[in-house]
Amino acid sequence: MSAETPPILALSGVSKTYGAVRALSGVSFAVGRGEVHAILGENGAGKSTTLKIINGEVDPDQGEVRLSGRLTSTAERAQGDIAMVHQELAVFPNMTVAENIFVGRMPRRGGRIDFARMRARAAELLELFGLQIDPGTILGQLTPGQQQIVEILRAVESDASLLILDEPTSGLNNLEAETLMVLIRRLRASGHTILYVSHRLHEVLAIADHVTVLRDGQFIETLAAAGLCEDDLIRRMVGRNLEPAATTASATLSDAPLALKIEGLTMPGAFTDMALELRRGEILGVFGLEGSGAEDFSQAIFGIVPPVSGRMELLGKPVTDLSPAGLMRRGMAWLHPNRKEAGLYMERSIADNIAAPVLKQLSRFGMVNRRATKARAQEDIRRFAIRVPGPEGLPKQLSGGNQQKVALSACLASQPEVIVLNEPTRGVDVGAKAEMHDAARREAAAGRAVLVFSSDLPELLRLTQRILVMRSRRLAGEVQGTAMTEESVMALAAGNR
Amino acid sequence: MTMTDTRPAPQDSKPARSPGFGANILPLAVITLAIFAFLALTRENFATAQNLNSILFGVSIDFLAIVGFTYVMVMREIDLSVGSVFALTGTLTGALLVSGWGFWPAAGLALAVAAFIGFVNGFLVVRFNINSLMLTIGTMLLVRGLANVLANGLGGQTYPREFRQLARTNIFDIRLTVILMVVLVLLAWAFQRRSALFRRMCFIGENVKSATVHGIRVGRIRILAFMASAMTAGLAGIFTASRITSADVRMGLGLEFVMVTAAIIGGASLYGGKGDLRGSALGLLLLALVLNGMIMYDVEPVFQQFVIGFLLIVTVAFDTVMNRRRG
Known part of the structure; x- marks a missing residue:
């Protein structure tokens, strides 16, 4: 409340109720001009509602929102000086990068679009942020990560003084996330204020000046990011300590029987000569940056896009029917990355x-036993602590973390012996993340084999005993035990050799 | 609050049934009854035994064709070739009979041809991922061409007497097709309520990628559904050919649009994941009542097409709006 420069954004006593659900109650915090301000909280803590209220998409029930000290209405904010990049891509894949950046604001000259100027300005922006993309490229040809960056550039170009980024890195690989960090720092240097929401705590700590923590729709604290560590943030978000990072001992695993053996698996253009051995009781990670072929490899081993050549052995027997249905019958299950x-x-x-x-x-004679179906659902709701009114609830009513638990329940329903988890915790909060990891460890401890594909490297380091790294659509190497660090994996993945 | 106790909590009072069907049977039945009551009260020619029998008979034959069609829609596909397959199968059966074949071999061969067309539809959709709307418009034209060649070859010749009798077969004074319809509705009710197959079809219709990841054999079920659609259309075609007694190039023209309208009125959606054969039957009945009512009110018959088109647009628009709301 200093008299000289009021904060660019100040919320006081903001509340919002949806039906019986209290999404926000009395949230108050302020964002200073020219800072990067992160909002943290588990899924369902009220982050999205807060952002939507700030951006003028949702009308609060109570409380006020001030921009640079001036009281604003929801409609004013919707029109005004705020640009928000949503978590989901909102791009035009058949238009060029330049057109995507200037959507709705294309520079004109005598009633026509001035393509030359648009391209030049787009090139300038791309250059400014060190992106080597031709502005004339059709957007759909870029990786999802690059598309996300283009979308952020669109917000930058709108020249809003307050920029809201909601989970901007959830679709990015680590290199792209790094690029984005650089971009954000430059934006801050040029006087923009950035409100930043991410589940990736190390990013938040790397980039933010202040962190505001929400929990269960309530404001917990705003604190300076300097000197904090991830555990400090986690404690505030969940109100407790989580997950001993210790990995299970892997000494005895080499004697366990092979659950999955892959040799010389090749799909031209996607990956070449992939091999792996996965033992019962093991959690094996596969890591690769975008374009490394890891995603294709994962789809291939479940027969979604069958590989062209190679050998696969599942539980000691060669795989003959390489289709999802065939593999599931043989004891495999696969969690979709999205x-x-x-x-x-x-x-x-x-x-x-x-x-x-x-x-x-x-079923019996093709007829479903509905009582058993319901009983099983109730059991899983308990086992995975899914927060849902009952087995009749719909997934679309659940938060991201609870949806992911339902997806995992379905994946494990067939009691598979070989479990392939793709991005098991993408976009879920820390609490749900820990529960997903516990579930994976439980399966491994029960003698099942777990293969985890994740772009979240800290997750793999914490969860697995061994990581295969892919680069340029091949196996680049393997790290395990004490050699398993972020640096060693990234060195293989990014090819610093 | 557990489900095992005898009086479940109110929010759990629904059994663990699939929400893929059953949503709008009651309101639909009420609307149909209302139209019925309106016509019965205002037009004295309407509620005669003869008129009602003829409506029911017509609906019972069309109903056979909508069986497979509805389940194709559940899977978020569509089969617009039903009207043509209907015509080809009926005309082919008649043509074979005219040339001296026995009824069973003739009907058997014609149904096998229908099954083959359905297989081709399904195979092309599965193998090359072709949009079934466009594909079956192609099949519709192609098969219609074949049916017309056959019909022209017959040149209005009347079918043999035994074949003409088929549609008029009565059991206990009730038309065979009406009995078939009742039996099929009962079977469909059980099928939709209990069967694993119907659930798989709903899963495929709602999210084919999820269904694939969950080990459901999507391709196989899709091909089977297209075959079922063509075969039930063919069966209806055989009864219709018998009913109209001679080859006619107009047979089954526009039937596919009546089917789409009736199926959506009955609870199916262009966006897949749901559908109810009982509702489809009610939808057909409702359309038949509307068309019959127009005749009762001396509306020009050419106007019928206008009304079908209008209802098609209204139902599709409604379906789209509802789908957006749930999304």
Whole structure:
């Protein structure tokens, strides 16, 4: 409340209720001009609602929002000086990069679009942020990460004084995330104020000046980021300590029987000569930056896009029917990397979702036993602590973390012996993340084999005993035990040799 | 609050059934009854035994064709070739009979041809991922061409007497097709409520990627559904050919649009994941009542097409709005 420069953004006593759910109650905090301010909280803590209120998309029930000291209405904020980049991509894949940056604001000259100037300005922006992309490129040809950066540039170009980034790195690989960090620092240097939401705590600590923590719709604290560590943040977000980082001992694993053996797996253009050995009781990680072929490799071993050549042995027997249905019958299961795309049926009950992969076991003479279906769902809701009113609830009503737990329940419903988890904790909060990791460890401890594909390197380091690293669509190497560090994995993945 | 106790909590009072169907049967039945009551009260020719029998008979034959069609829609596909397959199968059966074949071999061969067309539809959709809307418009034209060649070859010749009798077969004074319809509705009810297959179809319709990841054999089920669609259309075509007694190039023209409208009225969606054969039957009945009512009110028959088009647009728009709301 200093008289000279009021904060660029100040919330006081902001509350919002959706039906019976209290999304926010009395949230107050301020963001200073020219800083990077992070908002942290578990899924459901009220981050999204807060951002939407600030951006003028949602009308608060109570409280006020001031911009540079001036009281503003929701409609004013929707029109005004704020640019927000949403978590989901909102781009035009068939238009050029330049057109995407200047959507709705294309420079004109005598009633026509001045393409030359648009391209020049786009090139300038791209250059400014060290991106080597031709502004005339069709956006759809870029990686999702690059597309996200283009979308951020669009917000930058709008010249808003307050920029809101909601989970901007959730779709980015580590290199792209690094680029984004550089971009954000430059924006700050040029006087922009940035409100930043991310689940990646190390990023927040690296970039933010202040951190505001929300929990269960309430403001907990705003603190200076300098000198904090991840555990400080986690404690405030969840109100407790989480996950002993210690990895299970891996000494005896080499005697365990092989669960999955892959040799010479090749799919031209996607990956070449991939091999791996996965033992029972083991959690093996696969890491690769975008374009490394790791994603294709994962799809291939589940037969979603079958490989062209190579050998696969599942539980000691060669795989003959390389299709998801065939592999599932043989004891494999696969969690899709993006729960919004696959792994759930948003319009169908939790019970149906969990039953989907095991309809056969739940049926007799082709008729589903509905009592058993429901009982199984109730058991899983307990086992995975899914926060849901009952087995009749719909996934679309759940938070991201709870949706992911439903997807995992469905994945594990067939009691698979070989479990492939893709991005198991993408976009979920720290609490749900820990529970997902616990579930993976439980499966391994019960003698199952777990293969984890993740772009979240700290997650792999914490969860697995061994990491295969892919680069340039090949196996670049393997790290394990004490040699397993962020540096050693990145050295292999990024090819600093 | 557990489900095992005898009086479940109110929010859990629904059984663990699939929400893929059953949502709008009651309101639909009420609307159909209302139209029925309106016509019965205002037009004295409407509620005669003869008129009602003829409506029911017509609906019962069309119903056979909508069986497979509805389940194709559940899987978020569509089969617009039903009207043509309907015509080809009926005309082919008649043509074979005219040339001296026995009824069973003739009907069997014609149904096998229908099954083959359905297989080709399904195979092309599965193998090359072709949009089924466009693909089956192609099949529709192609098969219609074949049916017309056959019909022209017959040149209005009347089918043999035994074949003409088929559609008029009565069991206990009730048309065979009406009995078939009742039996199929009961079977569909059980199928939709209990079967694993129907759930798989709903899963595929709602999210085909999820279904694939969950080990559901999507391709196989899709091909089967297209085959079922063509075969049930063919069966209806055989009964229709028998009913109209001679080859006619107009047979089954526009049937596919009546089917889409009826199926969506009955709870299916262009966006997949749901559908209810009971609702489809009610949808057909409702459309038949509307068309019959127009005749009762001396509306020009050419106006019928206008009304079908209008209802098609209204239902599709409604379906789209509802889908957006749930998304």
